[in-house]
Amino acid sequence: MWGSLLSKCTSSPARIILWLLAALALPAAAAEPPTPHYTTVPASPDGIGKVYLGREISHVMSFHGAPWLERTERPDEERPDRVLRALGLKAGMTVADIGAGTGFYTWRIAQRIGAGGMVYAVDVQREMLKALEQQMSRRGAVNIKPVLGSDADPKLPPGSLDLALMVDVYHEFAQPYEMLAAIVRAVKPGGHVAFVEFRGNDPRVPIKPLHTMTEVQVRREAAVHSLAWVATTRDLPWQQVIVFRKP
Numbered sequence: 001m002w003g004s005l006l007s008k009c010t011s012s013p014a015r016i017i018l019w020l021l022a023a024l025a026l027p028a029a030a031a032e033p034p035t036p037h038y039t040t041v042p043a044s045p046d047g048i049g050k051v052y053l054g055r056e057i058s059h060v061m062s063f064h065g066a067p068w069l070e071r072t073e074r075p076d077e078e079r080p081d082r083v084l085r086a087l088g089l090k091a092g093m094t095v096a097d098i099g100a101g102t103g104f105y106t107w108r109i110a111q112r113i114g115a116g117g118m119v120y121a122v123d124v125q126r127e128m129l130k131a132l133e134q135q136m137s138r139r140g141a142v143n144i145k146p147v148l149g150s151d152a153d154p155k156l157p158p159g160s161l162d163l164a165l166m167v168d169v170y171h172e173f174a175q176p177y178e179m180l181a182a183i184v185r186a187v188k189p190g191g192h193v194a195f196v197e198f199r200g201n202d203p204r205v206p207i208k209p210l211h212t213m214t215e216v217q218v219r220r221e222a223a224v225h226s227l228a229w230v231a232t233t234r235d236l237p238w239q240q241v242i243v244f245r246k247p
């Protein structure tokens with residue numbers, strides 16, 4: 001825009017004013033982070049061959065694996081009590097459990113926020129949401145709303161959430177940039193976005209590498225959006241909770 005205005009303008013004082021305006025506008029334009037691009041590689045056995053900020057995206061866990069999400073040893077392996085403590089849940093909150101699966105975390109959150117709160121349970125697989133609904137009706141949970149999302153959109157109301165939680169799912173988002181941008185839009189100013197991921201590069205964690213993430217990588221991908229890092233909880237057997245705040 002500035003170039004074409006300058007080339008069209010012939011009077012010297014007007015040209016000087018335009019140069020000054022252009023110089024003032026440049027820092028604002030430079031402050032906008034560029035949208036990262038996806039690249040492709042030959043797909044590894046657990047990946048989809050799509051790379052985002054140096055990380056190959058993993059396959060989505062199929063609903064056929066749903067029993068693994070409800071395994072009896074899971075509370076000892078993951079310590080959900082500590083995960084939930086790190087999230088600062090309070091009665092009456094509005095929370096989204098994105099990639100909710102069978103609802104292992106959804107109903108634990110629903111209990112803590114109480115009848116005055118609401119949990120949106122978002123998933124892209126109808127079969128997962130069906131299993132979640134069955135579990136919730138068996139438990140008599142009334143403050144849970146299942147939502148069928150898409151690869152790029154969790155279909156949540158803008159500015160509605162106190163907290164968006166992603167447990168063991170961000171690494172399998174097929175469109176992580178678009179998903180996280182949409183999640184940030186759905187969070188209220190001052191609200192939080194939390195990633196729970198199996199720790200990458202940790203030989204004690206018995207999970208396939210593409211289904212893990214390092215804290216550095218999570219923070220690199222969050223930094224693309226309007227999110228400020230708040231805290232990381234590392235006292236879990238295999239995972240980490242990384243919390244960000246939307247300014």
Ligand SMILES: C[S@@+](CC[C@H](N)C(=O)[O-])C[C@H]1O[C@@H](n2cnc3c(N)ncnc32)[C@H](O)[C@@H]1O
Pocket residue numbers: 060061069098099100101102103104105122123124125128149150151152154166167168169172173174179
């Ligand atoms: C490994 S499971 C974890 C489920 C649950 N968070 C838990 O910890 O029990 C990942 C889930 O995320 C869902 N998922 C993958 N991509 C998604 C997306 N873009 N939006 C919403 N859910 C997604 C999958 O369908 C699957 O149910």
